Every structure is written in C-alpha cells, then in structure tokens.
Amino acid sequence: MTNDEIKKMEDKQVPHGRIDLIGCGRLGLRIGINLLQVHRGGPKVIGAFDGQKIDGGDIIFGLLGAEMGKFKPEFLKKLCTHEKEFREVISYCEYINEDNLDLITGDVVIIVIAGGNTIPTAAKIIKHAHKNGAKTIGTAGIFGFGNENIEIKDISEYDDSNPAIEELRKEGITENHLILTTNKLIRDNEPVTPYTLDEVANTITMNSLKLLRDKYD
Template sequence: MSILNKYIICVVFMDIKVLEDKLKPKGTVSIIGCGRLGVRMALDLLEVHRGGFEKIQIFDAARIDQNDVVHRKHGAKLGDYKVNFLKEFFPEKIEAFFEDINEENIEKITGDVVLIVFAGGNTLPIRKKIVEYCKNTKKVAIGTNGVFGFDPAIKIGDAKTEKGPVEFLKMESEGHLVVGTGKFIKDMEPITPYTLDEMAKHLVIESLKIKKELLKN
C-alpha cells in the first residue's frame, strides 16, 4: 500500500471519529409518567444509538400491579415502583423519581425535552402547569392528544389548533406539540398496544429532533 493510500485511510478514519464524537449522547429528557406509554418510551430511548440522550429522568409514584403487563413482560415485579424497575434496568442512564409532579416539586424537571404522558383523573391543571414551567425555563414540552382508537393513525400538531382531548387544555398560544389519535374515551374504542407502540415511536422521534436543534451547538 502506498503512502498516499495510507494517508487517505487515516484521514477517513479521523473524520469518522470526529463524527462519532459529535454523536455522543447529550442532554436530558424528562418523562412525566411511567405507565403503559411512558415505559415504552423509556425503553425505546435507551435503545437509541448514536445521538440519543445522555440522561433520562422519569417521574411516577405508582407501583407495578397485575394490569401493568408491558412492565412485567420486561421483568418488573408486582409491587415494585415503576420507575425503580427502569432504574435497575439501566442505572447509568435512568434518573428515577418515586413521586408524581406537582406544583411543589415541578422544579425537579431538568430535561431539555419534557414528555408529558401521565394519565388518570383530572390531570389537566398540572399538565398545564408543566407546559408553562417548560416555556418559562426554555424547555420543550411534548404532550399527548388521545390514546384511544382501533386505528393507530397518529397525528402530530400544535395543542392550540389540534382537535381532540387536548382542546380541554385551552392553550392560549402556540408552541406546545402534541401527539395522539385525537379520540376520547367517549368514542368507546380501546387503548391497544399497537397504538401505544406507534405513539411511543413518534414521541421519541420528535424528542430526538428537538434535542438535535437545541443542542446542535
């Protein structure tokens, strides 16, 4: 092999190394809720290679019960905290909080991107507080807009203009991205694992796109 060819190969490898260094995991993503959707997102984010997040924050006070099939499929034990299961699964990347977000602890959210995926009861007031907190602290919040439906056709749009459950948030300004089917519980269609898988995929992809823009420098 000639000296010139060796030089070219060396330069190519150096360029690849520079690119690899630029794609090291950076930043933090916060997941608010570790239910059927939150746990899917967390596991998907852990699988991201070259360009993912360095840390994943997860907030949820709930424990694993009989109905948490997706958690149990991955080895979670009944009675364990949902977030502790993920912490033990990958302690180097997961920062677990055994609590639900409220007005008193909202400042614990430190992610560059915040994924709001909790459910159950009247979550609208605290969800709106989280969105406002993110806006005031230069974070980007992404929420859901319905998880019901037979057809996992997922829509992505702004909370101010999208139709569906997100309308109850009554957003006064644009800038809050939402992902979902746009369907309500009154539509009498179930929440299927196929829809949740599709939603997790889109939420993860959108969070990575936003992270790229936020941290590109």
C-alpha cells in the same frame, strides 16, 4: 473521507442533554425503553417520574420481569445497563404537583400521565418547562382499535374539535407544545390497544429526539 473526519463526526454523535419522562406507565415505559436503546446520540440522562407502583394489570412490566409492588420509575432505572458516563436513568418515585415542579429540568419534557383530569397538571408542567427553555410534547387522546391516523403537530395547528386540546388552550397553552393524538378520547368508548401504544411510543420517541437534537445543534 479521512479517519480524522470520521472520528470527528463520531465524537459529535454521543448522548447529550436530558429528557424528562413524566409518567412511566404502559406508554411511558415503552418510550423509556426506546430512549435507552438509542445509539449515536439521544439523551445522556433520562429523568423518570411516576408515583405509581406496579400491579397485576401492568402486563408489559410483568413480561419484562418487573417485581409487583415496586415503583415504576425504579424499574426503568433497573433496565438501564449502560455505564453512567454514557447514559443513566434518574428515578423520581412521586407524582408531579405544584410543590415539586423544580425537579423537572430536562431539555425536552415528555408528558404522558393518565387517570382522571390530568390537563391542569400537564399545563403547569408545560409552563414550568417553557420557562426553563425546554421543549415539550404530550398527548390528547390515544384511544382506538388500532387503525387510527396518528397526528402530531404543534397545539397552534389544531382546530377546535378536540376537547382535550381546547382544555389545554384554556389553561394558557396555545403554542410551542407538540401534541400527539388519534383524535379518539374516552368518550368514544374505544380501547387503548398495545399496538397503538407501540406506534404512539415510537412517534413520541422520534420527535423527542429531534427536539433534543435541535436544542444542541
């Protein structure tokens, strides 16, 4: 292989496109850090969305040196030390709702919001993203002690045993949306462990990068 051929391949493997991360909590932060560290590809822009501020319960933020009371997307932006020409984080310190959906412009949209019934909001985000030609990925229960089998596949491939997935279907999301789940939900009275979050974050990162690559191939 000649130097010119190697150079041509290297020039192709540069950051491109945008991944939007809806939710920058314990899981979202892990995904965001993964994306920041991708080399030879990955997103040029990461849009980070969350209206929540860091508090004492956000242990992973504290371990990484975050300042209490600051917005979570701003911390992810601070962690990005790349030159802007290579990769940047654009922070949106607000929750997504019907009035600000247009802020979501990513080629790939990762939805990892939590707290209360988030499914109606997630469905609106997915519909907006699909209308813009974006690929989407989200979760439907990631509870468990840590030895669960993590599944990830299109919503159309799941049976009717997961109520979170069924609620999304009732909102009109029936295909072209990747869902990751341990098949354990809040009803099962099991925790969300940090090591499960690590594995979930890694799986979501890998699949979001594949979706981004497919958009640009």
